[in-house]
Amino acid sequence: MACTNYLILLSTFLAIISQTSLAQTSFSPSALVLQFLWVDCDRGYVSSSYKEHDHKLRYDWRATLAQDVVALQSTDGSNPGRVVSVPNNMFICGSTSITKDLASGVTGMAGLGRSRIGMLSQLASAFSFKRKFAICLSSSKGVIFFGDGPYNFLPNQELSSQLTYIPLLINPDNVGRGYINGKPSAEYYIGVKSVRVNNVDVKLNSTLLKINNEGVGGTKISTVDRNMVLEQSLYNAVTNAFLKAASKVPRVKAVRPFNICYNSKDWGSTRLGLNVPLIELVLQSSSSSWNIYGANSMVDVGNGVACLGILVNPRPNIVKASIVIGAHQIEDNLLQFDLAASRLGFSSLLYGQRTTCGNFNFTSVA
Numbered sequence: 001m002a003c004t005n006y007l008i009l010l011s012t013f014l015a016i017i018s019q020t021s022l023a024q025t026s027f028s029p030s031a032l033v034l035q036f037l038w039v040d041c042d043r044g045y046v047s048s049s050y051k052e053h054d055h056k057l058r059y060d061w062r063a064t065l066a067q068d069v070v071a072l073q074s075t076d077g078s079n080p081g082r083v084v085s086v087p088n089n090m091f092i093c094g095s096t097s098i099t100k101d102l103a104s105g106v107t108g109m110a111g112l113g114r115s116r117i118g119m120l121s122q123l124a125s126a127f128s129f130k131r132k133f134a135i136c137l138s139s140s141k142g143v144i145f146f147g148d149g150p151y152n153f154l155p156n157q158e159l160s161s162q163l164t165y166i167p168l169l170i171n172p173d174n175v176g177r178g179y180i181n182g183k184p185s186a187e188y189y190i191g192v193k194s195v196r197v198n199n200v201d202v203k204l205n206s207t208l209l210k211i212n213n214e215g216v217g218g219t220k221i222s223t224v225d226r227n228m229v230l231e232q233s234l235y236n237a238v239t240n241a242f243l244k245a246a247s248k249v250p251r252v253k254a255v256r257p258f259n260i261c262y263n264s265k266d267w268g269s270t271r272l273g274l275n276v277p278l279i280e281l282v283l284q285s286s287s288s289s290w291n292i293y294g295a296n297s298m299v300d301v302g303n304g305v306a307c308l309g310i311l312v313n314p315r316p317n318i319v320k321a322s323i324v325i326g327a328h329q330i331e332d333n334l335l336q337f338d339l340a341a342s343r344l345g346f347s348s349l350l351y352g353q354r355t356t357c358g359n360f361n362f363t364s365v366a
């Protein structure tokens, strides 16, 4: 399968990195920073003629990531500093088989997964920093920090001090995408205990929110799924609650793949996006919820129309999580994956702090 090929290529790549230059790097930064472009694989941006384009454009961020590892920059949390070089010899993007596989979805965290072959483990052991990274995606680009914060964003926002921490959960059965030969799942799960729409509890089957012994259920974060994906009955419950809360606003003809669409102008706009009903994931382990505001729930599909970015899980036998928090839901949210402490720090939508993921100051001070 193409997925397996991809993972083998990736792990070969990482093995080469770790055996060659990283091991010889004498400079020991406290953290590394990487800016990357992020594009929607589902829409076929990955093209077999990608070489004709600027190498930073038009392909999947995982591949960009892998190629850009040639020039990971150290950071003090405010600006990138000295470049830590890594051999510039490969990677792989845009082959038809990989494209196909991306379209049907492989794990978005392949290089950043829990698995020991993950890029993070390689970097962590090469530079002896804790297994910790933070990602911040903007609509078309993003930044990843390897190692510790601070994370200074313009104007003057230090985000590591503003995170809410919750446990990262382990899926016991390693089902679904992102694991190889029974090795631990590369996927990141969090504990959601209920869902609210505009402060009203959504009536749902809460068994679905737990990960069972077979690894079915629960809530995971995926950067490969563009939108939020819900198990069918949860989809029905959440979208019905949304429609009820939004009943005063007329719907317009749906734009595929979405079902619930509106004229954007019928919703007022706020700092946090369209003023649509708030979707709240109530967390098991925190008094605060994971709030999904308009900017993260509504997808602008053009012509002044915005649609609710929630889809039914089309392949429940492959994607076993009941809730998949997709890339659109984490855009302009800073997420810190601290594997050493097995916890996730999240910022909530950064527009609330008057910044965005595009606001890391990439002016180099090296």
Ligand SMILES: *[C@@H]1O[C@H](CO)[C@@H](O)[C@H](O)[C@H]1NC(C)=O
Residues within 6 Å of the ligand: 205, 206, 207, 208
């Ligand atoms: C709730 O979901 C679980 C897991 O899918 C299922 O076994 C159970 O029958 C459901 N309960 C109800 C009341 O639908």
Ligand SMILES: *[C@@H]1O[C@H](CO)[C@@H](O)[C@H](O)[C@H]1NC(C)=O
Residues within 6 Å of the ligand: 079, 154, 361, 363, 364, 365
């Ligand atoms: C970005 O960082 C550089 C180098 O530290 C600094 O000179 C510049 O003023 C910063 N830009 C802004 C907009 O703060």
